Structures are given as C-alpha cells and as structure tokens.
Amino acid sequence: MEQLPARLDGPILLAPKVIGDERGFFIETFRANDFGKFGIDEEFVQDNHSRSTQGTLRGMHFQNTPGQAKLVRCARGAVFDVIVDIRHGSPTFGEWEAFALNDKNNHLLYIPIGFAHGFCVCSEEADFVYKCSSYFDPETEMELAYNDPALDIDWPKLELIVSARDANAPTLAEITNQLSFRY
Numbered sequence: 001m002e003q004l005p006a007r008l009d010g011p012i013l014l015a016p017k018v019i020g021d022e023r024g025f026f027i028e029t030f031r032a033n034d035f036g037k038f039g040i041d042e043e044f045v046q047d048n049h050s051r052s053t054q055g056t057l058r059g060m061h062f063q064n065t066p067g068q069a070k071l072v073r074c075a076r077g078a079v080f081d082v083i084v085d086i087r088h089g090s091p092t093f094g095e096w097e098a099f100a101l102n103d104k105n106n107h108l109l110y111i112p113i114g115f116a117h118g119f120c121v122c123s124e125e126a127d128f129v130y131k132c133s134s135y136f137d138p139e140t141e142m143e144l145a146y147n148d149p150a151l152d153i154d155w156p157k158l159e160l161i162v163s164a165r166d167a168n169a170p171t172l173a174e175i176t177n178q179l180s181f182r183y
Contacts, residue, residue, distance in 0.1 A: 001014050001015070001016050001017060001028075001034055001170050002014065002015045002017075002040070003036075003038055004107070006097065006099075006109055007092075007097050007129060008083065008085055008086070008092050008094070008095065008097045008115075009090070009091075009092065009095065010087075010112040010114065011083055011109060011110060011111055011112065011115065012038050012039065012040060012109070012110040013099060013107055013108075013109055013110075014038065014107065014108045014109075014110070015105065015106070016029060016106055016108060018106055022133075023100045029108060030071065030131065031042075033069040035071075035110075036130065039056065040058075040071070040110050042069045042071075042112060042131075042133040043133065044071065044131035044133055044172070045128065045132065045133065045134060045135055046131070046132040046134075046135050046136065047066055047130070047131055047132075048129065048130050048131075048132065049075075049127065049128070049129045050127070050128045050129075051125065051126070051127050051128075052121045052125070052128070052147060053085055053121060053124070053125055053161070054121050054123060054124050054125065054158065055120070055121060055158040055159050055160050055161045055167065056120070056121045056160075056161045057119070057120045057121075057146055057155065057160045057162050057168050058118055058119055058120075058128075058135075058159065058163075058166070059082065059116070059117055059118015059119060059143075059144075059146055059166065060082070060084055060116040060117060060118040060143060060144040060145070060146050060166075060169070061116065061117060061118065061141065061142070061143050061144075062086065062115065062116045062117065062141075062142055062143075062144070062179065063134060063136075063137060063140045063141055063142070064140045064141075064142050064179065064180050065140055065180040066113075066134060066140075066180075067113030067114060067133075067180070067181060068113065068133055068134045068135070069110070069111060069112050069113050069133040069134075070110075070111045070117060070130045070131065070132055071108060071109070071110050071111075071130060071131040072101070072109050072111065072117070072128065072129070072130040072131075073101060073106070073107065073109070073128075073129055074101040074102050074103060074105060074119075074126055074127070074128055074129075074132070075107045075127045075128070075129050076125070076126060076127035077102065077121065077122075077123035077124070077125055077126030077127065078100065078101070078102035078103070078104075078121075078122040078124050078126060079100075079101050079102070079119040079120060079121055079122060079123075079128060080098055080099075080100065080119060080120045080122055080155065080156050081099045081100075081109060081118075081119045082096055082097070082098045082099075082100065082117070082118050082119065082120075083096065083097055083098075083109075083111055083115045083116065083117050084096045084115060084116040084117075084144060084151060084153075084172070085114070085115055086114060086115060086116050086129055086144070086172065086179050086181055087114035087115075087179075087181040087182060087183040088176075088179060088181060088182050088183065089135070089182055089183040090114075090183035091111065091183075093183075094150065094155050094172055095163055096151055098153075098154070101119075101128075102122075102123070113133070113181065114181035114182075114183070116143075116144045116167075118146055119132065120155055120156050120158065120160065122156055122158070130182060136158060142175065143165060143166060143169040143170075143176070144169055144170065144171070144172055144175065145169040145170060145171045145172075146162065146166055146169065148171040148177075149171075150171060150173060151172060
C-alpha cells in the first residue's frame with residue numbers, strides 16, 4: 001500500500017497493491033496492522049454500502065460529538081469525493097479537497113473526525129463502500145450545504161440529483177457554533 005499526497009492535514013489517500021491477471025484482480029482493502037503504519041488506528045465498527053446513479057450527490061454529511069472517522073472507496077464506477085475541514089482552529093477550516101475514487105485506481109480515502117464528507121457519482125452507476133469508527137446515530141448526524149457559496153465546491157458539471165435533506169442543508173456559517181471539533 002502506498003500513501004499518496006493530500007493537501008489538507010488529516011485525511012490520508014492510499015493506493016492499494018492490485019494483484020491481477022487474465023482472470024481479474026485481488027485487492028486487500030483493509031489490514032489493521034498495515035493501516036497503523038499510516039497513522040490510521042481507528043477501530044471500525046460499521047460497514048456501509050451504497051449504490052447510486054450518475055449525478056447523485058450525497059453529502060455533505062458528518063456525525064457531530066463524538067464524531068465519526070471513515071475509510072471510503074468506490075468499488076464500482078467512479079465518484080468525485082469531497083471533504084471539508086470543519087475543525088475549529090484548523091488553518092484550513094472551511095476548505096475542501098476532492099479526490100477521484102473509482103474502480104480503476106482503487107484508491108482508499110481515510111477521513112478523520114472533523115471533516116464533512118460527500119460524493120457525486122460520475123459514472124452511470126457507482127457502488128460506494130465505507131467503514132465507520134462509530135455507529136450511525138441520527139441524534140448526532142448533521143449536514144452541510146453541498147452548494148454553500150462560501151465553500152465554492154467545484155462539483156462535476158452533471159445534472160445533480162440531491163435529496164431534500166441535502167438540498168436544504170445549512171451553510172457552514174449557520175452551523176459553526178454547533179461544531180464540536182477542535183484541531
């Protein structure tokens with residue numbers, strides 16, 4: 001496994017070793033002792049899998065107190081994956097970074113606590129899988145406007161399909177005082 005560059009402090013982009021031949025391929029997508037070498041020592045307690053059609057935008061979501069780290073990848077298709085730093089005191093508070101995750105590069109993205117996360121499906125369909133460090137809790141689940149003008153996220157030029165919840169999410173300025181994350 002190789003660590004690839006990421007601009008924001010905290011997230012870790014990884015390229016796993018792909019073993020392939022004429023029959024297909026094999027990828028090891030999680031091995032706790034290897035991930036520890038990259039500073040990922042989360043105990044993941046929940047796995048999730050979503051399938052979405054082209055243009056579907058899911059996000060920007062996060063769990064407030066105590067937070068939730070994620071290890072994400074696109075197992076089939078392609079997504080434009082976005083994280084936003086929402087840690088008070090961070091020099092990059094309110095900044096975003098995007099990653100191309102797809103079934104060709106097989107990259108994995110570790111998203112630590114203190115980041116909002118979302119993705120847009122760029123392929124006809126995509127399967128998105130992720131590990132979570134805490135159980136989903138609707139009481140602490142929050143969202144951030146994917147189209148917050150202050151963030152100015154440059155989403156793919158597709159006809160976006162957005163849930164009512166995500167379409168009505170508050171801006172970062174509207175929820176800053178509710179955020180529990182510290183840098």
